[in-house]
Amino acid sequence: MWSKIFYAFLTLLGGIAYGLLLGGISRKITARMQNRRGPTVWQNFIDLWKLFRKKTAVSHGVMFYLAPMFRLVGGAGTFLLVPIVIDSPYLSNFSFGGDLIVIMYFMVLGCLGMALGAAESGHPHAPIGVTRGLSQMAGYELPFVISVVVLMIADKTATVEGIVRAQQGGILHWHLFTHPFAAAAAFISLLGMMTSYPFQVVLAPQEIAVGPPTEYSSTFLSYMFSGRSVFAMAKYLLFMDLFLGGAGSLLEAFAKTFLVFLWPLFITNVFPRFRLEQSVRFFWTWPTFIGLVDLLRISLMR
Amino acid sequence: MILEYFMLFLLFLMLALAIFAVETKDLLASVVAAGFVSLVASIVYLYLQAPDVAMTEAAIGAGLTTLIFIIAIRKTERYEK
């Protein structure tokens, strides 16, 4: 049991690092798209170190103080519950802790903690950002849930390992190809989850100054920052396991997560920002109907 | 046999008086007609061998009822609109 914890800790550090790296790469590519050089790929690490070294930090109260912890623990928990390589003693992390339903609810823990901290910050922009985030979550959750239910019913299991095992045996067995519509719905809802560009209203830097964490600074912000990146990594891993047949080895995991990372990257740089009701209406129409196609197919097949 | 026909005539008279009592606009005339109906009825009772009833009908039906009606009309209106 202790060895599992040690290896899980290592993978967590690796995950944070890889997340920061991906973050740096995406900032680089966005800059290139706007034909400017953009910061170095390691910029995120530099920012993190800078924040970490700050001498003083401003706190608005107990909940404000605890919010970053919630955020980091929530992100880390979600990351560790998703197995990277399902059967290996090193890389299956804490997947024994819970199945897919547990993961879907654990994701919310991080967001809730951050939301409460932001709400106590006293700045009106923070709760505005939070309400937008929650409404948008209600939006993208529907297609995501449809695809997850399709997978669960199709593979007759609620665990990530079960779903990964169901996809073994070649590329054509990946759910991306066996359940294309469900995968499409999930990938569209991934955009909402990452609050990447068409659905960036939650952070909306120009409008509400990065939204919820607007009052956070120095060490608080560093925890927030690392929490955000590890949370992103968790989502990439989850999508890898659900739709891309999971990973046999660490290298394969890196490659596939990079692939999943590229998808929001392509979309985020070319789209303007939706208003919130537009995004909710979008999520509850197009991806939902796409998902329903597969849902009907599954219910008829059974 | 004549009595038989006389009775028929009396019954017919009674009905005619009753119709007159109902249709006339003058309440006093109507009340008097009703009184007559009672009187004729008491005569009919005699034919039907009911002397007690005949007396009662005459005294109460014709006498008292008509009196009460007239007193009531004195208190209200005499002519129906």
Next chain:
Amino acid sequence: MAFFVASILLILIGLYAVLVKRNIMKIVIGLSLMDTGVNVLIISLGFIRGRTAPIVNVKDLLVNTSSKVVDPLPQALVLTAIVIGVAVTAVALSIVMLMYSKKNTLEIDEYKELKW
């Protein structure tokens, strides 16, 4: 037979007045006529042709009077019915007088507040 027809017609005339006339005094008169009609009908029901009144004041009526006398019971009933009829009429007229003292009219249309 004619008595039955006449009495029923008298009842119907009385009822006709109650159903159609708009004057409350005329209605009470109708009721009184109806009572008279009913009494005539009851007595004619109790009549037996060729019999004398149920007063046994002659010696020969003493023996098997049931074949010589008219049925006395209806007459006893009518006695009560007439008195009751007049009692009801008296109360009705007092109500009519009171109504007149309040509204100064005998027309039914004035007395329709209580409805629905």
Next chain:
Amino acid sequence: MVNPIVIIGITLASAFFIGILQAYAKVWARVIFILTLVFDLLASGIVFYGFLSGELARPISVKIGGFPPPIGINLLVGKAEAAMAVLIFSVAFLGAIHWFVKGLPQPEGKAMVLFLLLSLGATGITFTGDFFNLFVFIEITSIAAYGLVASSRTKGALEAAFKYMVVGSISSTFILLGVVFLYKATGSLNMMDIAGKLLGGISSAVLALITLLILSGLLVELEVFPINGWALDVYQGADPVVVALLAGAAVKAFYLVFLKTAGFLPLSSFFSLALIFGGSTYLAGQFFAWRQRDVRRLFGYSSVAQLGLLILAAGFFLNSALASQSRLMIGAAIVLLIFNHSFAKTSLFLLADNVKGSNVEDWAGTLRGNPLFAFSFTSSVFSIAGIPPMAGFWAKVLLIFAIPRQYSWAVALILIGALAEVVYYFHLYRVASQGEGKEAGGNLFSPFVSSLLLVVSVPMVWGIFSRKLSIPLNGQVLLLLGISLGIYLLGFSRPLQWLGSLATLGYGIYVLLPHFKPDLSGFFLALVLFGGGALLIATYPGSKKLPSTFYPAYLVVVFSMAGVVLSSTWLSLFVFWEVMTWSSFLLINMGEGKKAAWLYAIFSAAGAYAMLGGIYLLPSLRIGVGKVPGLLPAVLISLAFLVKMATAPLHIWARDAYGESAHQFTPLLSGIMSKMGVFGTALVVVYILGVSSNPVFRYFLGWLGVLTAFFMTLLAVFQDDLKKLLAYSSVAQVGYILLGVALGTPLGWSASLYHTVNHFFFKALLFVAAAGIIYRVGTSYLPQMGGLIRRMPLTFFATLLAIISLAGIPPLSGFAGKWLLYSALIEKGWIFITVVAFLASTLAFLYCFKILHSVFLGQLQEENFNVKEVPLTVALVEVLLLLPLIILGAFPRLLLDPIDKVLSSLPGLSPAPIHYGRVMGAVTKLGHWNALFLMVFFAGSFLIALVFFAITSARIRKVGQLDVGYSGEVPRSAEDLHFGYGLYEHFRKAVGWLIYPLVTKVWKGIYEGINALAEMGRRIYTGDVNTYAAYVIALSIIILYIFSGVK
């Protein structure tokens, strides 16, 4: 043994004597008047007791004038007649007392004579054994009634008297003609002598015609549907004391005569005649009263309707085709109905006499003015509407369960009528309890006494009938209910009442201890008693303002719930269910939401009567015995439970009832009472539907549950009142429980049972916290609160944990319910329902954040600056309810194991297929979840991160709430920075069309529709004498034509 003739003789003599005396000595006249009434009451009481004690077996026949019956006149006095005499004279006595207190109408001597002769006439009608004598007594009663009605000082008295006189004369002419024809046809006038004796040459068709002539005369007096215009005018126009005597006693005497006539003159078509006229009068009376503005006319409609019900019962009673045992029950029902209706109506009319002004609005506030008025009015309304524990309820149950199966439409008719009755009576109740206390008139003695009789008769009636109808009511629960009513005596000081009720509850738990077995009822009993106790502790703050009836009603609700849970037959469950419903109605009515209480009353009554109909259709009354044919009983019975759970279409009462009821009562209402709905549905699914059979209905129930969850959560998101928001969320959570029960699989059931307990913990915690906050802040409107975390840290922490558990987020106990539910749904394969369930729980996060943000976080407003922490008792309860959320979060098996025992005790269900590995935690065929590991992981990593942060972080500088990055300017006040209003406006733009109040509009449409029907229907009473007379003639023609089969 008093000879009945003495009663009539003495009354007559004293009437004449008063006629003389009133000219000389008024006082003596009054003394004689009262003495006569007392003597009559005692004498008839002795006669009745003679029959009761078995001293007199057969009815006694009293010769008058020395000649045996067919020759002379006789009095025929049986048990029913004696009881009727007692009833008449007690109503007369009460009316007389009321007159004396109010002041007799002048000249009083004559008024007393009329009053005495009216009651004499009524007694004469019941006693006489001779038809012509009956006609004479009918005339006596009628003339006395015309005189008394005409003499009332009220506005429409004369008009009413005239109409009554005209219609009365026509009806007595029919009766007179009928009697004489009867004499000619059968040769005798005596009732007993006539039965079936025809003189030669008379065909039975003619006898039928004659009987119908008499019956049509009697039906006019019995205020049958088309021709009861005169009766309504009399009830509206005459002096209430006279009306009380008429409606309370005289009409009942006519009803008894109607029964005797129909008995002695057997008519083959009498059954259909009674059904048609009784049923139509009953329905017409109930529905026409809806739009009624005049209170006395409303009571008139109700008493006409009750009479219609009696005629209906008479039809069944005299129907020889029925089994004698059920005819006996109907007889008992008739006696109860008459007793109940007479005294309730007397009390109501005498109350109406005290209220100045005759339309409904004038009654505003009368309930709060005078406790005596409130007691009389409530007990009378409850007994007429047939609500247990009153006698009216037993009458309805006896009547319904005696009607054979092929006439079940009659049962439906009775129940629908009863429901309509609840609507308009409780509309009046609502108006009466609104507004500030208005002091009703002075003389409340008589109405109080007559309603006291109703209440006093309750234990006696319960004793007799609960055994007869196989309704074994749990003795201990009855004892506890009695004690909790006793708490009212401590009314003078609220804290004492609080302590008293705590002691009673403790004693209750001690008494009911043996019942805590691990089966369904034991499970829910624990929830009810311990839950009720915990919430009772929290009711202390602010109880000064509560009325003294709060605590007794609270305890009655708790113990009646215990009764529901412990009952072994459906009928005893129904009795306790009704007691719970109506005591909770009283509690909701104590809040400021009177319309809410009214809506609650209607929906619960509709549910309850549907349930009674359902139970009627069940093969056997014992729960769980006998295979149930078809789906109708299940649907009907589950209706009552769905109403209590406020599932989708039946939910409109929930928001206001929860939102506006007394703050101390809402936790009990939402935390535990909605669970009774769950318990009931569980019974229906297990014992009537069968867990595995008819899946279509259960699938439909599942959809109902999940749609309720979805729409209520959506409504909660946009709600700005804290208690209403919590109300919607509570209804949504119960929706999940219904979904679990509907699944019917062991996993589904363990999910719903787990969620039931869990929901109680966090919902009661939220409501208790809300009550504390509202008690401190003074308002429940969210935008006016904010930043309370600084003043109420403990309440914030408790609410935070409750919210996390409500949202189902892993470490805490809420998640187990969600996990079990979703595993069950996927295992069962209800795909679409799973998707909607997931979406609904996601939406729940929205209002979770709204609660925490608007109340605790954000800016602390100026007016809330000096707000203190919630009072000690509320804090205590918060902690009490807080702990299980954490403990269960870590060790769900603490609750899942007892649930497994419960499941194994239910037929068709087995313990949930979960086996607990040490490492893998709870493992099912589908997935696994290790609660302890997650809790340890979360707590551990949280602590590590915190410690690491504390060591390495920079110096933390605490700043005030206005010190925010405000782009250069300095914010002036907390007001500008607080984002309290319209949190999800943009989300409403997107999904607003979903929460269009369609269902409320549908229910309102139905109500308006029936109102319009009633409006149109009651137009037939044009108030015109000629029309009324024409109706009488037309009706008699119809009766003569249809029921005698003459062509």
Next chain:
Amino acid sequence: MRKWLALAFLILLGFFLAKITSAFPFGVESWGVSKHYVDKGIEENRGSNLVTSIVVNYRGFDTLGEVTVLFLAATALAFLLATCRCRRRYERWEASLIVKAASETLYPLLILFGAYIFIHGHLTPGGGFQGGTVIASAVMLMLLAHFTFHPNHKALSTLEGLAGMSFVLIGFAGLIWGGSFLANNIIPLGQWNRLFSAGVIPLIYVAVGFKVGFELSGLITDMMKTIKEE
């Protein structure tokens, strides 16, 4: 339209009444319980007028009821008109001399005649009610003729009460001594066709006669009284 509808209803009602009466042939003997009255009437109470013996003896309770009805009507009338502000519609003119003179002479005769009727109630047709009405008509005659004639109202109601009481007391006497209420065997029945015969019947009819007489005159004075108030 209402007329024709009412007529239609009445014709239908008439049809049914005719259908019932057609079952009883007119004038044909069909004895029921009254055969006992007729055959044993004389033997049981020696009252030659069978109708009176039925009214007072066999069905005495009806007559008691009937007396109550009349008493009730008088009381109700007095009760209602006590509150009536009924004004007289027509002015009152002096009765002519002939009426005055005739009424004075006729008044005692009429009262005597009335008394004769109800004393011989059990022998000749007529009885308490008819005699009482005749007395009332005597009083009415005087009222019409003279303004000043005003019978003492209090005395009238007291006498009326006493007469009614006596009827009930006779009934109770029957109950105490005679075995049942209004029994007739408490005093000897006497011979057929004699004045002092038929036991209690004459006593009752005298009481009834007095009662009806005073009651109706009281009733008329009540109704007329309001005229004088002008």
